Amino acid sequence: MKFMKTSEIRESYLGFFESKGHLRMDSFSLVPKNDKSLLLINAGMAPLKPYFTGVEEPPRRRVTTCQKCIRTGDIENVGKTSRHGTFFEMLGNFSFGDYFKNEIIPWAWEYITGVLQIPKDKLFVTIYLDDDEAYEIWTTKTDMDPNRIFRLGKEDNFWEHGSGPCGPCTEIHYNKAGVTVTTAEEFVKAGDEDKIVEFWNLVFTQFDGDGKGNYERLANPNIDTGMGLERMATIMQGVDNIFEIDIVKDILQGVCGIVGKEYGKDKNTDISLRIITDHVKSVSMMLCDGVQPSNEGRGYVLRRLLRRAARHGRLLGVKDEFLYKVVDFVIDNYGDAYPALHQKADYIKKIVTLEEKRFNETIDSGMDILKEYIEEAVKENKTVLEGEKAFKLYDTYGFPLELTEEILEEKSITVDIEEFNKNMKDQRERARAARGESSYMGADEVPLNKIDASITTKFDGYNNTTLKSNILVIVTDEEERTALTSGETGYVFTETTPFYAEMGGQVGDTGLILTETAKVKVTNCKKNVGGKIAHYVEVLEGSIAVGETVELKVCEKKRKNVCKNHTATHMLQEALREVLGEHVHQSGSYVDEERLRFDFTHFSALSKEEIEKAEIIVNEKIMDVFDVVTNVMTIEEAKKSGAMALFDDKYSEEVRVVSVGDFSKELCGGTHVRNSGEIGLFKIISESGVAAGVRRIEALTGFGAIHYVESKNKELKEISSILKCSESDVIKKIEQQSNELKIKEKEIIELKNKLASGAEEDILNNIKEVEGIKVLSAALKDIDGNALRDLCDKMRDKIGSGVVVLGSEVSGKVNFVAMASKDTLPKGIHCGKIIKEVATIAGGSGGGRPDMAQAGGKDAEKLECAMENVFEIVKKLVK
Template identity: 65%
Template structure:
């Protein structure tokens, strides 16, 4: 029996909504909505839903869960959005959930001190999620109400899956929320069609990311290796190992040998090569036998977890049962190890500087850089990024020993090791510790001490999904190269600006202001230039079937100035059509404008421009009152002017 159930007995009440802590939260919802509890059974349901859901949401976020479209995060999002929707049903139009969160913390904070510590963070998450939903809920409800009316008109009871998916994908309506609203109307969702739409979206996402089935088709020979074949990984402590070749294969079948120039796959009894796993890329290197040599260009696991060396034979012949010498590319492995250990240190630095809620959402480590995805509700500030860099580099310089220990998962949790505890682990797990600074479950390769990393530099921080941020960073020599490139660019900027490094920002700001001032002067000069020819343009007015028409050719007036001049001429003309053509460096700008009264007589600037622009070797179009185009034959401007008159004549009703 839960504590709140016990409380109902101890306090002599009928349900959990009447116990003191929960009742206080419910009263807060009642006050905000202006709806008294116990008067209307339907509204009571909404009051209870908001109370229960916001209480649950507060606890979930405090435990590190963030809104997402998968797993626990999706449950959290559903609860939040359902609570927000029931607030609307009670007449609450403004954002209100954070006020309920405050009540939850007030009533449960003494029993759960973590709620008080994380109150500001919880409220930020709830506010951001409610704001996101608030942006689309009205549009979504209007769409759903239209669907409901359509179903009523056609006497249907089931909403089509593609329509339910549109509500989910475009308006952020969890399918359960759509179901609930339909159920209130005696209707339901076509779940099978909805799932089909979801599957198709996931496939589109996989295609967009360029993903393919792991290790190719399951029919590949490397995925049919006998279960008795096992490879012992020796690569934590050895980068060169002698071993027998157990299996050879090409893309089509198992083979007895691979010859010079052939690509294939090799499985050995032992290997120092790390197979791609846990975000760390596979090793590269060489394999030599008495009769041949091959380059190992990748190392991966097959679907059965066997370590597969991807090879291209460089010389001679490689045969099954040959004794081979396997040697990992040492420099590449060293760079990977630096990046991997730095990733662990970055994770801990994020927790210390940004907040304990920061959890890993993905990572990728190779020899050039590291990428770390993490759960956080907003982009990092420049100060936060700088603080993270400084902390990681400080710990690098403290030269912490990097230790690894095997222990049970429970022991790892008790030791404070960070892990993706939703993942599946074996009886024993490997815990990697960077001094007392960082401790994580990890099967990857690492440096012996943090000092080997040398330098850590963040190169970017971006958003990759709602609530997910990404940091990319470089270490060691790659970090030095990155800084050297920045220094080179700074020197080039200084040379171009003719200033010292310390004055470069001041110089850029100064020149930017100067450019704006010059642009203003140029604009004023162009305005004066065009104003001088306004009378000449007006003098060219012709009357075509009762419509006043101005068609005029100019030199050196660019697009913006031509539009401004066109506006002025239309205004001065009062009624009629203006067509201006300007030769600018061998290109023709064309603009057409018309007053409202002549549009009613049949004039359409888009149609005029289409035919006039064709004369100067161009094309374009636009609205009845304004259109523009470009051309490449300025020598035909006079002919285009004559064309204007004939087109206008043909359009006038």
């Protein structure tokens, strides 16, 4: 057995199966397409489900891939064990109704023993209990020792995931400890002890299961295999840990250099170093594929991984942002296999930095909350922190449970783990309920999504908006139909169509389907999960039937407006790259007949000048009346020509490249104007943030832009009329009135402050003594925040030693201020705690330091009640 780098193993596998007639496909994005059953791609076969189910035709019947995967089910074990990681690469070869067991078993043996040269006496094989066919092939078509083949049950050697395609599997294992096993029981025990490791699973997908134990044999069985690249690398490199293989070890050593720690010296330090290594690798891959940090779904997975990595940095003594430096090591080791990492390096590092900074701020807030929990527990002589509170720290502030336990341990306090786990379980159930029950593909099992894979529709709508074609299939939400009659709705599939199906951010066309006796309204046009073009229809008159020739007519007015907005979107991206820099890339878009929306990577809000500059560039290019030219070329030719593409999109061998003169060039399957002059006018109406590092611009074109400018002009006329000035003097008039208002407001505040000062003696009449401490509490009216603080300060000075709490109602809202003299603090006085309870009574919140705090309230009617409670609140605090 020879030493092989991870990259060499990857290439040898893909090359081997290419030699067996397989199409090598690039890794799909980590973000599933048309699959609601997954948040993130977690296996090599996951992106290929449509080919296995028959809803989509594969590019070839034999395919091989190295697929990026993310799994977080065992996240708590990452860094603690030798084999758990959240990001991994899955090598796979697949047959969609082509070859089966007779081919894959000998090929697998040839690759393992011939290409990788793994000694045969180091290998074991398991098969499904009843799979005599697999046993016969292993013993007759390979020279595998029959004594090293073990039959195991359904739990080990039958692949099944809910309902859908399933079947028995055979697994190939490596005897890394050199143990001797002669029975299935001994084999399983050695596997549990990690002395024997499984590295390749060959799944024979030969049944369609209903999820209830009933199976129907598939007419065309499939092959789905999966080999963990990292696990294979540990075998070929003679190491016992996925963190010690070449490409991962290099990242880990980089982390060591950044944080100033040595690997292998301390168990807990090693765990933190491995977690940082793994999680930053996963985060980099997810960001590269378009996942954005958020508080739900896959964005939450990303944020959670990043925060765990940052937290372990803190455990290693790193206080400042550092994870962006680790990204460089990830790119150095994975950039050759996944070039988009190089292209998006700056973007990835910027988002990582922003998120880590946000986390550092959040965790500091969480630490303040935890300190309050500890103070309360100590005061009440509690030795157990409520699980609900520990979960709030975990869920809201990113505090892992072990960090909370570690800090509490210093005070001899433990966490109610049972209650914490209950909160965690409830959250997971809420998340599961939000996702809903899903089928194999996570899509609705309706007739629309069950159209035979052989049915295809040719789109011929780039230059046509009207054509004739035959109806191939009609379905409703309930069943497949031969016809639809007046008043009915359904979905129509034709041989050819001029209707553009919603895709790439562009909405679907609408229009009519006509015969001599029927009139059918097309309300939308979309693709089903198998990529078939479906016309969403409502029959207005007559009836239509399968096999009938019909005339399809696209609504030209809507199409033209959509085209204007779509071409303008391309031009906007290029203008933004000119104004902001080459880091700008499309992160999402939406184009309909009314407006365009463009999401793009950038790290700060655009200035007024930047927006104006981008708008001017687009309008200049519109007025240049550039021809919009479409060329069909290979994906390689497109890239060499400098055409912009979406990093996380899969493209066929031939692509459409849309060029707006020599200004903009992009890969795009949508519809466009013939020349930029048709757009007429371009107007940006808003710019905002939608996620960390992602901005959004909304804009109008053509008559939409003209109407918008006219409406603004009309508003200006109305404003000038109200202000009784000319349009050119509106700003000057508003500034004049604003200055006058500020002067008057200042006068009002001064008068209120004088009134407040005059009422000082009345306020001092509210002093009571509580447990030997003077406490002043008073409810006031129309004293604003600043004046209230000044008054509170004066009252504290006047009483000398004690506590002053004042509340004031201004325009229906309540402000509270509390101040205490220094000598009262050792007695238990804490203004932050006082004000928090007082504000809660008035429907508000707030806090602050022991000697000074302020808060707000929403319920002005509870002001008197809140102030009356001050004395009881103080009494509870006094030691």
